[in-house]
Amino acid sequence: MNYSTSEENYIKAIYHLQGDSRLVTTNELAEELHTRPASVTDMLKKLKTKKLLHYERYQGFRLSPDGKKVALGIIRRHRLWEFFLAEKLKFDWNEVHDVAEELEHVSSKKLIDKLDEYLGFPRFDPHGDPIPDQSGKMHASFQVGLTELPPDTIGEVSSVSNQSSEMLELLKHRNIGIGTRLEVKKKFEFDHSIEIKIRNLPSFTISEQLAKNIYVKYAKKS
Amino acid sequence: MNYSTSEENYIKAIYHLQGDSRLVTTNELAEELHTRPASVTDMLKKLKTKKLLHYERYQGFRLSPDGKKVALGIIRRHRLWEFFLAEKLKFDWNEVHDVAEELEHVSSKKLIDKLDEYLGFPRFDPHGDPIPDQSGKMHASFQVGLTELPPDTIGEVSSVSNQSSEMLELLKHRNIGIGTRLEVKKKFEFDHSIEIKIRNLPSFTISEQLAKNIYVKYAKKS
DNA sequence: AATTAATTTTAGATTTGTCTAAAATTAATT
DNA sequence: AATTAATTTTAGACAAATCTAAAATTAATT
Numbered sequence: 001m002n003y004s005t006s007e008e009n010y011i012k013a014i015y016h017l018q019g020d021s022r023l024v025t026t027n028e029l030a031e032e033l034h035t036r037p038a039s040v041t042d043m044l045k046k047l048k049t050k051k052l053l054h055y056e057r058y059q060g061f062r063l064s065p066d067g068k069k070v071a072l073g074i075i076r077r078h079r080l081w082e083f084f085l086a087e088k089l090k091f092d093w094n095e096v097h098d099v100a101e102e103l104e105h106v107s108s109k110k111l112i113d114k115l116d117e118y119l120g121f122p123r124f125d126p127h128g129d130p131i132p133d134q135s136g137k138m139h140a141s142f143q144v145g146l147t148e149l150p151p152d153t154i155g156e157v158s159s160v161s162n163q164s165s166e167m168l169e170l171l172k173h174r175n176i177g178i179g180t181r182l183e184v185k186k187k188f189e190f191d192h193s194i195e196i197k198i199r200n201l202p203s204f205t206i207s208e209q210l211a212k213n214i215y216v217k218y219a220k221k222s
Numbered sequence: 223m224n225y226s227t228s229e230e231n232y233i234k235a236i237y238h239l240q241g242d243s244r245l246v247t248t249n250e251l252a253e254e255l256h257t258r259p260a261s262v263t264d265m266l267k268k269l270k271t272k273k274l275l276h277y278e279r280y281q282g283f284r285l286s287p288d289g290k291k292v293a294l295g296i297i298r299r300h301r302l303w304e305f306f307l308a309e310k311l312k313f314d315w316n317e318v319h320d321v322a323e324e325l326e327h328v329s330s331k332k333l334i335d336k337l338d339e340y341l342g343f344p345r346f347d348p349h350g351d352p353i354p355d356q357s358g359k360m361h362a363s364f365q366v367g368l369t370e371l372p373p374d375t376i377g378e379v380s381s382v383s384n385q386s387s388e389m390l391e392l393l394k395h396r397n398i399g400i401g402t403r404l405e406v407k408k409k410f411e412f413d414h415s416i417e418i419k420i421r422n423l424p425s426f427t428i429s430e431q432l433a434k435n436i437y438v439k440y441a442k443k444s
Numbered sequence: 445a446a447t448t449a450a451t452t453t454t455a456g457a458t459t460t461g462t463c464t465a466a467a468a469t470t471a472a473t474t
Numbered sequence: 475a476a477t478t479a480a481t482t483t484t485a486g487a488c489a490a491a492t493c494t495a496a497a498a499t500t501a502a503t504t
Contacts, residue, residue: 006491026452039492041453046490058452058499089336099330106324114311228461248482261462263483268460280469280482 005105008074009033010043011052014063015071023060072136077112078104079125079132084115086126093126093178094168126178127159143215146184146194147208154183155216162213170210175201182216227327230296231255232265233274236285237293245282294358299334300326301347301354306337308348315348315400316390348400349381365437368406368416369430376405377438384435392432397423404438 003011013032017024026044030037044061047053052067063071081100085091091099113134116122123139124130130138143158157180160171171177175198185203186195192208225233235254239246248266252259266283269275274289285293303322307313313321335356338344345361346352352360365380379402382393393399397420407425408417414430 004490027450035491036493037452038454038494042491085333089333089340091332091336095332099328099333102328102330103325106321106328108321108324110313110317111307111311111321114313118311226460249480257461258463259482260464260484264461 002107003070007043007047008070008105010040010047011063011067011071012074012078014053014061015068015075018062021062023062025060069136072132072138074104076132076134076136077106079129080112080115080119080122082125082127083119083122083131087119087122094165094172096126097163124158127163129159143217146211146214146216147192149184149216151184151186154181156181157214158217159215160213161215167210167213171214174204174206176214224329225292229265229269230292230327232262232269233285233289233293234296234300236275236283237290237297240284243284245284247282291358294354294360296326298354298356298358299328301351302334302337302341302344304347304349305341305344305353309341309344314394316385316387316394318348319385346380349385351381365439368433368436368438369414371406371438373406373409376403378403379436380439381437382435383437389432389435393436396426396428398436 010029010033013029014024017028017032026037026040030040033040041057044053044055047067048055048061052064052070053061054064055061078100081103082096085096085099086093116134121133122131132138144155146155149155157176157178159178160167176182180198183197184194185197188194188205192211193205194208194211195203195205197203232251232255235251236246239250239254248259248262252262255262263279266275266277269289270277270283274286274292275283276286277283300322303325304318307318307321308315338356343355344353354360366377368377371377379398379400381400382389398404402420405419406416407419410416410427414433415427416430416433417425417427419425
């Protein structure tokens with residue numbers, strides 16, 4: 001019932017890649033974890049013997065129900081620590097990820113449940129992602145990609161899917177964070193860039209690549 | 223500048239065993255870490271090449287100044303987490319050790335310094351042991367072994383040196399914790415057992431073995 | 445359909461940390 | 475002082491997690 005840091009990192013990455021249960025490939029996972037395909041194959045075999053994975057060689061793989069449960073436990077720990085770091089220790093929301101990456105592997109269940117209680121059973125982490133409860137349930141957040149927002153509507157940023165430091169740096173520079181209310185002014189067909197406006201600031205344009213990674217909740221025009 | 227969990231456990235154990243710089247032996251350390259002497263020798267060589275240890279084969283060893291600095295950093299992390307667990311998450315003071323043992327290996331300096339600030343720069347952990355500050359300095363606690371307290375004096379429990387779950391269980395059963403004020407009634411020469419009294423409770427006797435592991439600060443008779 | 449390209453797996457090596465068994469060294473005892 | 479006992483180290487093996495290079499399989503293309 002206890003897994004190594006390495007196993008946990010694989011399980012978590014597979015969970016994120018498979019989304020709603022699609023098959024994941026060896027190369028994809030190798031790239032995600034900055035490792036080599038051969039190493040991935042080795043770990044797949046191990047996770048299969050532990051019954052966490054559905055896997056037939058050359059055919060791709062996905063988590064078993066047990067594997068999903070384990071993944072949700074890891075994600076729960078990760079997001080609770082992120083919440084703690086931002087809310088209590090006053091970390092910037094774009095600094096919490098890497099530290100939480102380490103803390104998530106401390107496996108005491110009692111620790112996590114008490115932390116959860118201490119934090120007031122939060123339902124979303126500082127990136128807007130939902131935190132699974134003790135049984136693995138998450139409250140769905142009604143978020144939609146920024147690219148899907150029609151012109152002249154307002155959204156509130158609820159999460160960002162890519163958490164590379166490069167992108168977080170760009171977001172910070174643009175004054176975009178979780179909770180930021182932004183209005184879509186125009187959408188350009190040519191390169192799918194989007195012109196947006198925040199509060200009283202002059203409007204500016206963001207690339208499709210960036211917009212794709214920003215998720216928002218609808219909000220009424222203010 | 224970053225060490226593995228295993229290396230950190232060795233460094234910490236050596237620090238505790240060497241006390242005020244006495245030489246530590248291979249067997250001692252092997253027993254402390256529940257490992258084999260051969261494994262200890264392997265690690266000693268590694269720590270020596272990293273200049274954390276003064277070590278000549280067959281001659282015993284002790285931490286170098288650099289090694290001591292590393293040890294104090296680990297102890298700082300351990301004791302801050304213990305304080306957090308007891309103070310914020312409401313763990314019993316006898317449950318914090320094992321969880322802190324895991325948390326102490328998360329190495330982000332920023333995390334620890336922010337945690338320190340959040341906790342209000344505490345100077346002692348829940349066992350009464352001093353917490354090193356960022357530069358490695360500790361406030362000495364003026365504690366004395368319970369066995370050294372003469373009859374008819376009162377002491378306040380400030381720390382316990384043995385933290386086995388067996389002993390902590392016994393202490394809990396006897397209602398002895400950090401901060402407990404107790405009066406020494408009688409000392410028996412025969413087996414060196416000690417009769418003590420806590421508050422209004424009937425007095426009772428504890429073994430020399432237990433008393434040896436309890437440290438107290440003097441307090442005036444109430 | 446046959447060939448080429450891409451992906452995935454296997455085989456074998458490496459590093460870290462551990463182990464057992466045997467050898468080397470130091471300490472204790474007759 | 476010589477022998478015995480205890481401690482410590484070395485030598486060689488093993489498990490976990492990784493890697494490179496080569497082989498096997500699947501996918502794409504002529």
